[in-house]
Amino acid sequence: MPPATAVVVGLGKIGLPLAVQYARHGWYVIGCDVNPDVVEQINAGRSHIHEEPGLEEAVAQLVQEGRLRATSDTTAAVRQARAVVVIVPVLMDEAHRANLTALEAATRSIGRGLQPETLVLYETTLPVGTTAHHLAPLLESESGLQAGSDFWLAYSPERVSSGTIFRDLRLYPKVVGGFNPPSTEAAVAFYRSVLDTSEIIVMPSTDDAEFVKLIETTYRDVNIALANEFARFADAHGLDVQAAIAAANSQPYSHIHTPSVGVGGHCIPVYPYFLLAGAEAVTEQVDGFAPLLQLPRQARAINDSMATYAVRRLEMALGSLRGQTVLILGIAYRGDVRELAFSSAALLRTALEKRGAHVLADDPLFSSEEIRAAGYTPFSPSEAAAVRAIILQAAHTAYRSFDFRPFSHCQVVLDGRQALQRSAIEALGMRYLAIGDGSPGRSRQRQLAAFRRREATASSQETAATTRHRPKSAH
Ligand SMILES: NC(=O)c1ccc[n+]([C@@H]2O[C@H](COP(=O)([O-])OP(=O)(O)OC[C@H]3O[C@@H](n4cnc5c(N)ncnc54)[C@H](O)[C@@H]3O)[C@@H](O)[C@H]2O)c1
Incomplete structure (x- = not known):
């Protein structure tokens, strides 16, 4: 029997290594990308990603063996697929809103080729609710099929980091949330077939699985902001924050990150805003309690002020x-x-x-x-x-x-x-x-000590002068 076909949509820093991972585990993989240069290079056996150890050799070998190929025709590739993994970027615009343009375009192309019983898995980091309430209806309207009964739909955040993807795929548990139980089952079966990790964490829904990645990254942003606050306190008081954090972290419940000039990248400064968008969408607070997610909002401002x-x-x-x-x-x-x-x-x-x-x-x-x-x-x-x-x-x-x-x-x-x-x-x-x-605190302490010394000298000189000029007592 020929191997089953998995389609990876978006052959970037994450998608291409994922395509290699699936092909190495016995799937025939078609990678889809809108960039014709990417498609051409991969079909020539060349990886356009050079930072991932082992990727270039793997692409050359798998393409030569006929287990991996690329195309820009996503719809045609999806017609042959048993599983489709979507990993195209969602960017953030200047107003800190998620820009879903590329993801919507990919979803429409997938929907047009979608066949009954195909599994569609989104791995791109998404605001809570996107898979179930935005992408599922798009897939349904393009395909004429029903999510959860005609085709399976699930969300699984991709938690690897570029540069260590194959290692991370071995080490990190896979988090999965399905549109409904049969979708979850299909997603877990797929990941069992392609991953080396045996740990799959099943979440109650696609929304819950989306939430996982957002809180994971927001936690790091808030932790770094706290470290930055400690650093400014240390500066003000002449203390050494690095030594203090190292000492505090020797206690197993303390995991304070490192202060720095700021937080960059596609993830940590971006995904807290996806979470915050969800907070803004909530119009009714529980018992009129304080606005949601004040701490992440403040953490973003603190980290951006460090420069x-x-x-x-x-x-x-x-x-x-x-x-x-x-x-x-x-x-x-x-x-x-x-x-x-x-x-x-x-x-x-x-x-x-x-x-x-x-x-x-x-x-x-x-x-x-x-x-x-x-x-x-x-x-x-x-x-x-x-x-x-x-x-x-x-x-x-x-x-x-x-x-x-x-x-x-x-x-x-x-x-x-x-x-x-x-x-x-x-x-x-x-x-x-x-x-x-x-050092600012220490130099202020030195200035203060010097000022106090000067004051003390001046007042003792004054006392001496007063004593010299005091009239002798009458008795
Ligand atoms: N880069 C990371 O370290 C990292 C880590 C974890 C998760 N992620 C997730 O992976 C997503 C993708 O990140 P990346 O670093 O691989 O991005 P990337 O920019 O390297 O690659 C994205 C690829 O998608 C292609 N693409 C865009 N629109 C498309 C469409 N409609 N159809 C087909 N292909 C399309 C682009 O041409 C590009 O080749 C991120 O948005 C994030 O959610 C990234």
Whole structure:
């Protein structure tokens, strides 16, 4: 019997590794993408994703063996499918609303080819209610079939991270919620056939499964915001937040994350807004209780303010930044990832420019043209002597051995990810700063102590003078 066909819609950083995973587990896989270059490259046995260890070799082998191919005709591919996995992006617009355009287009194409008894699985991160109340009716109207009786429908959040996808697929339990019990059963059977993990967590509904990914990412955003609040407290009081967090986390119930110059990427700064949209949709509060999700809302604002806070720290150390050249190390949203989505580098650039600084940017994962296209002025080594301050924004491995010696006029290095070697920087006569290192508090304490010493000296001198000039007592 020929292998059953699984279709993966969206062959990006996540979809292509998923297609490989399913093909390795005995399915014949057709990958669908609207980008003709992606389709062409895959059919030639080449992966357009280079960051995933083992992916390029696997694509070459599976295409050659006839177990994986790509097409831009999603409808035709779905006609042959027993299972369809959808992993096209949902983006966020400027008003922080989910933009479902790509997902709706993919859903319409799927609906037009949908056959009875096919399983449709959405894995893209979605606002609560999207699968059951928005996508199911779209599939039904395009196909003329009923979800839950003619075809099976389920939601399963994709929780892997790009760069470690095959490892994560082995390690992380799979969370699944079906449109109805037969849909859940079909989804669990599919995942048992393609995953190495034996743990599948069944949620009561597609809404519940959507909720899981949103709270997972929002928890991390709120945790980081709390760490950032602790860091600012440490700065104010002359304490070392990094040492305090390490000590606190030695207790098994404490999992405080790391303070930093900000939170970037497609997930953590985005999905709290998907959750917040759900909160805004609730018009009636239980017993008139306080508005929903105040903490996540505040956490977003705190994390986005950290770039300005970092610049303020720089200003406290250097004085006015007007006309000063500041170099940002790393425009990617995090270390060793070639992605710019919601990078804190952009917030840093804006905060620096607002203060009149001349901002340069470096990133070993991007060419000068790409850095310029992203809206930054690329740093060239000939400008090193003009740089007065450096901010590490993305902790790329390459920056661990960064050569600070050519920066002969650099006075301050602000380590925004607690990733640099303080001693190496200080050995060059530069000041090392980290968020939450307590130096503003300590310098205030020193100033206060010096002021108190001066006051004490002045008052003892005054007492001595008064004693000298006091008239002798009469007796
Ligand atoms: N990137 C991550 O680290 C990550 C981690 C976990 C989950 N996710 C989830 O995966 C989703 C996809 O992320 P990604 O990083 O793979 O995105 P990506 O941008 O790398 O790839 C998306 C692909 O979908 C294709 N596409 C867009 N519209 C389409 C359509 N109508 N039909 C077919 N293909 C279409 C694009 O051409 C692109 O190749 C995210 O929105 C997120 O919900 C991503």
